[in-house]
Amino acid sequence: MQLQVMNSPFNQEQVELLNRILPTLTESQKVWLSGYLAAVQSLSIPGIPGAQLRTLPAHISEQIISKEITILFGSQTGNAQGLAKKSARKLEGIGFQVTVSSMSDFKTKKLKEVQNLLIIVSTHGEGDPPDSALTFHEFLHSKRAPKLTDLRFSVLALGDSSYEFFCQTGKEFDNRLEELGGIRLYPRFDCDVDYDEAAAEWLKGVLDSLSETQDGSAPQVHESAPQAVESVYSRTNPFKAEVLENINLNGRGSNKETRHLELALEGSGLTFEPGDSLGIYPENDPFLVDILLEELRWDPEEMVTVNKQGDVRQLKEALISYFEITVLTKPLLEKAIKISANEDLHELLSPGNEEELKAYLTGRDLLDLVRDFGQWGETAQEFVSILRKIPARLYSIASSLSANPDEVHLTIGAVRYATHGRERKGVCSIFAAEGLNPGDTLPVYIQHNENFRLPQSPDTAIIMIGPGTGVAPFRSFMQEREEMGAEGKSWLFYGDQHFVTDFLYQTEWQKWLKAGVLTKMDVAFSRDTEEKVYVQHRMLEHSKELFEWLQEGAAVYICGDEKHMAHDVHQTLIEIIEKEGGMSHEKAEAYFADLQQQKRYQRDVY
Incomplete structure (x- = not known):
C-alpha cells in the first residue's frame, strides 16, 4: 500500500521518503524498526543514548551491535588458523573490524568485552583440544569463566569422522559459551576432513546473520590492503609436483621401509618454512x-x-x-x-x-x-553418494627451502599390516613406496603450521625429540639453521629399532655434529638391547643437563606418534622438571605450562 498525505499523519516530503525506503526493507529490518519505535515510545527518549541502550527489550538491544568481531582459533596442524585468517579477510572486506588471535595468545580478561565472537577450532587425538587451545579451554570450563550475557557467538568445528569423538572440542566450546549466557549468532558447523565447502557455508551464514542485525544498511565493500603475492596453488587447487627422487632409507634386512621423497616445486610459487607440512592427495590401490x-x-x-x-x-x-x-x-x-x-x-x-x-x-x-x-x-x-572424498595426507616437511630452492623433501614410513583376515596397506605411504617413480607427478599443497616454528632468535637453544619418521622436521630445522649461521645450541634425541638398518639420515647428523650445527645427539635403538630403550630413557639419563638447557631458555620440540611416544615424553619432561628443579608435582606442572605459554614447548604429533 502506498502512503499518501490523506491516509497518514505524514507531510508530503515524509510520505515520499517513506514510500522510497519501505519497499526496500527486509522482513527482519521491518521487525527491528517496529520494535525500535515501540521502545522509543515507551521510554520517551528521542535518541536512545548509548548509556540507556541496555534498558531496551532484549530482542532490540541484540540488533544494535558492534561492528567489531573477534576470531579465536585453536589449531594443531594449521587448518583452523588458515580458516580464521580467510574469514577475517572476508569480514574486513565488508566493513567489519576484525581481531584474529590464537587461543593461546588471547588475554582471557578481555573476554567480557567481546560482543561478537567466532570460534574456529579443531579436535585432536581422542577428543582433545589442540595444544594452542588447552589453556583457553581450561579457563572457559573453570569457575573463573565470566558470565557472557552480552556475547553473540558462532563455532566452526573441524574434525575427522573416522574418530569416535568427532569435533568434540568444537561441541564443548559451543555448549559452554551457551551455558555462560552467550547467544548463537549462527549454529555450529561440524566439518569433516574435506571441510572447504562446509566452512564456506558456515561463513556465509555468519555474514548473513551479521548483516541482518546491523543498523539496517547493506554491508559496504571496502578495498583491502594489498596482500603479499600468494601462489595460485592451494589445498583446493593442488600443484602437480614432479618426483625427483624416491629412495628407501632403511638398510637391507630392516623391518621397516621409509621413503625419502624429493619433489620439484619449480614454477609453483609455493613457499614454506621449517615446521610446515606438505599435503598430498593420494590414490587408492x-x-x-x-x-x-x-x-x-x-x-x-x-x-x-x-x-x-x-x-x-x-x-x-x-x-x-x-x-x-x-x-x-x-x-x-x-x-x-x-x-x-x-x-x-x-x-x-x-x-x-x-x-x-x-x-x-x-x-x-x-x-x-x-x-x-x-x-x-x-x-x-x-x-x-554415501562416500566421502579421499582426504589429503599431511607430512612434515624434511627440508629447508633456503637450502634446497624449488624443492620439498619428505620422510614417509610405508604402512603394511594384517587384520581381520586380510593384508592392509596405508593409502598414501604405499602409493609413495610402490607407485611413484622419478618423473611421475603428485598433487600437493603447502600446509602452513605457525604452531611448530623455530625460535625467532637463532641464538636460542633448541631440544628436538623425534623417533623414526618424527625426525623429518628436525632435518629441515638443521638445514635452515646451517644456512642462517645460527649460534644457538641444538640437541637431538632420536630413536628407532636398529642402529645398522634404521638410523635415518645418519651421515647428515654426523656431518652436522662435526660442523657444530648440531651440538648434541642421543640415540635409542630399542631392538639392539635385551631391554627396550626409548628416547625418554635417554632424556632421563641426561636429566640434569636437559633441565639446565631449559633454565637457560631452550625451546623443546616433539614430533611423532601422540598416543604413545609424545605422551611418554611429556610425562618424562614433567618428571625431569620436578626432580632437577626440586619442585612439587604441581609446581612442575606450572613450570611446564609456562613453557607452553612462551611457545617453548611445541608439538607436531599425529
Missing part, C-alpha cells in the same frame, strides 16, 4: 578397487557424478582417485543403512550397540562392509 568392483558387480566404466559441482568420472577412476574406501566411519554406516535392507547392519547401528559398532569400525574398510552386509542400492551412483 587399483588392486583393492578391482576386488571391490568384483563384489559390487557394477560396470567399471559406468559414469558417476562425484560432487556437488557435477563433475563426472568413470566408476573405477572415481574409486581410485576421488573417494575414500579404506576407512569406515559411523556417519558412513548411518548413510549406508538408508540404501540397505540388511537387518544385521541396522542392528549394528541400533541404540545400545555402541561398543560393538566401535569394534567393527576398527581396522576395516569399504570392502569389508560390502562383503559383510550384501548388496547396496540399485545403482552405482546411489552407492558412491
Whole structure:
C-alpha cells in the first residue's frame, strides 16, 4: 500500500521518503524498526543514548551491535588458523573490524568485552583440544569463566569422522559459551576432513546473520590492503609436483621401509618454512578397487557424478582417485543403512550397540562392509553418494627451502599390516613406496603450521625429540639453521629399532655434529638391547643437563606418534622438571605450562 498525505499523519516530503525506503526493507529490518519505535515510545527518549541502550527489550538491544568481531582459533596442524585468517579477510572486506588471535595468545580478561565472537577450532587425538587451545579451554570450563550475557557467538568445528569423538572440542566450546549466557549468532558447523565447502557455508551464514542485525544498511565493500603475492596453488587447487627422487632409507634386512621423497616445486610459487607440512592427495590401490568392483558387480566404466559441482568420472577412476574406501566411519554406516535392507547392519547401528559398532569400525574398510552386509542400492551412483572424498595426507616437511630452492623433501614410513583376515596397506605411504617413480607427478599443497616454528632468535637453544619418521622436521630445522649461521645450541634425541638398518639420515647428523650445527645427539635403538630403550630413557639419563638447557631458555620440540611416544615424553619432561628443579608435582606442572605459554614447548604429533 502506498502512503499518501490523506491516509497518514505524514507531510508530503515524509510520505515520499517513506514510500522510497519501505519497499526496500527486509522482513527482519521491518521487525527491528517496529520494535525500535515501540521502545522509543515507551521510554520517551528521542535518541536512545548509548548509556540507556541496555534498558531496551532484549530482542532490540541484540540488533544494535558492534561492528567489531573477534576470531579465536585453536589449531594443531594449521587448518583452523588458515580458516580464521580467510574469514577475517572476508569480514574486513565488508566493513567489519576484525581481531584474529590464537587461543593461546588471547588475554582471557578481555573476554567480557567481546560482543561478537567466532570460534574456529579443531579436535585432536581422542577428543582433545589442540595444544594452542588447552589453556583457553581450561579457563572457559573453570569457575573463573565470566558470565557472557552480552556475547553473540558462532563455532566452526573441524574434525575427522573416522574418530569416535568427532569435533568434540568444537561441541564443548559451543555448549559452554551457551551455558555462560552467550547467544548463537549462527549454529555450529561440524566439518569433516574435506571441510572447504562446509566452512564456506558456515561463513556465509555468519555474514548473513551479521548483516541482518546491523543498523539496517547493506554491508559496504571496502578495498583491502594489498596482500603479499600468494601462489595460485592451494589445498583446493593442488600443484602437480614432479618426483625427483624416491629412495628407501632403511638398510637391507630392516623391518621397516621409509621413503625419502624429493619433489620439484619449480614454477609453483609455493613457499614454506621449517615446521610446515606438505599435503598430498593420494590414490587408492587399483588392486583393492578391482576386488571391490568384483563384489559390487557394477560396470567399471559406468559414469558417476562425484560432487556437488557435477563433475563426472568413470566408476573405477572415481574409486581410485576421488573417494575414500579404506576407512569406515559411523556417519558412513548411518548413510549406508538408508540404501540397505540388511537387518544385521541396522542392528549394528541400533541404540545400545555402541561398543560393538566401535569394534567393527576398527581396522576395516569399504570392502569389508560390502562383503559383510550384501548388496547396496540399485545403482552405482546411489552407492558412491554415501562416500566421502579421499582426504589429503599431511607430512612434515624434511627440508629447508633456503637450502634446497624449488624443492620439498619428505620422510614417509610405508604402512603394511594384517587384520581381520586380510593384508592392509596405508593409502598414501604405499602409493609413495610402490607407485611413484622419478618423473611421475603428485598433487600437493603447502600446509602452513605457525604452531611448530623455530625460535625467532637463532641464538636460542633448541631440544628436538623425534623417533623414526618424527625426525623429518628436525632435518629441515638443521638445514635452515646451517644456512642462517645460527649460534644457538641444538640437541637431538632420536630413536628407532636398529642402529645398522634404521638410523635415518645418519651421515647428515654426523656431518652436522662435526660442523657444530648440531651440538648434541642421543640415540635409542630399542631392538639392539635385551631391554627396550626409548628416547625418554635417554632424556632421563641426561636429566640434569636437559633441565639446565631449559633454565637457560631452550625451546623443546616433539614430533611423532601422540598416543604413545609424545605422551611418554611429556610425562618424562614433567618428571625431569620436578626432580632437577626440586619442585612439587604441581609446581612442575606450572613450570611446564609456562613453557607452553612462551611457545617453548611445541608439538607436531599425529
